[in-house]
Amino acid sequence: MADVSVRTARAADGPALGMVQSTAWRKAYEGVLPEAALEPFDPEVLAAGWGHAAEHPPTALHRVLVACAGEEPAGFAAVVPAQDPDLGAGVAELSILVVAPDEQRGGHGSRLLAAAVEHAREQGVSAMVMWVLEPDAPLRGFLEAAGWALDGARRELEVDERGAERVSEWRLHTDVT
Numbered sequence: 001m002a003d004v005s006v007r008t009a010r011a012a013d014g015p016a017l018g019m020v021q022s023t024a025w026r027k028a029y030e031g032v033l034p035e036a037a038l039e040p041f042d043p044e045v046l047a048a049g050w051g052h053a054a055e056h057p058p059t060a061l062h063r064v065l066v067a068c069a070g071e072e073p074a075g076f077a078a079v080v081p082a083q084d085p086d087l088g089a090g091v092a093e094l095s096i097l098v099v100a101p102d103e104q105r106g107g108h109g110s111r112l113l114a115a116a117v118e119h120a121r122e123q124g125v126s127a128m129v130m131w132v133l134e135p136d137a138p139l140r141g142f143l144e145a146a147g148w149a150l151d152g153a154r155r156e157l158e159v160d161e162r163g164a165e166r167v168s169e170w171r172l173h174t175d176v177t
Contacts, residue, residue: 006115009064009076014051016073016177018043020100021050024075027101030137032135033167037159055076061092061123061140062125065115067099067108077098077112079119082129084153084171092120092176094130097139112145123177134168148172 024093067075082091099108153171
């Protein structure tokens with residue numbers, strides 16, 4: 001069996017995380033979202049943001065977790081405080097959960113999800129939410145298979161510069177107590 005693990009991200013992981021996110025999102029959303037919506041997902045731009053997030057979490061709840069295949073990052077997840085005004089205190093958001101396309105179906109997503117929930121639980125969180133793009137049936141199905149459920153919240157995101165194209169997101173939630 002391959003050496004697989006989940007650990008807290010380090011600043012040096014930024015380039016690998018940027019590449020994982022860029023590659024995975026392009027594969028998942030090319031042809032679904034307009035090209036202009038995918039342009040901001042440049043690996044170098046993303047690398048700087050994820051490196052900074054790993055090195056400077058603003059609170060103890062903020063955490064970037066990395067799934068590794070050997071020494072190499074295969075995917076990552078980020079836990080942040082939930083910001084939606086309809087959610088009370090004690091709710092965290094899984095702001096991203098992504099696995100490199102060539103590493104999918106290797107258990108990395110499940111390990112990341114379990115580690116994210118455990119981290120939130122250790123921080124005293126009672127529930128978690130995640131916003132999922134409507135066309136992302138694989139992510140929604142993965143979360144639902146893990147016990148997450150739609151909670152009725154929905155929002156529209158503008159995905160082009162003019163605001164003419166929109167995509168829906170649904171919010172899923174789970175109890176972590």
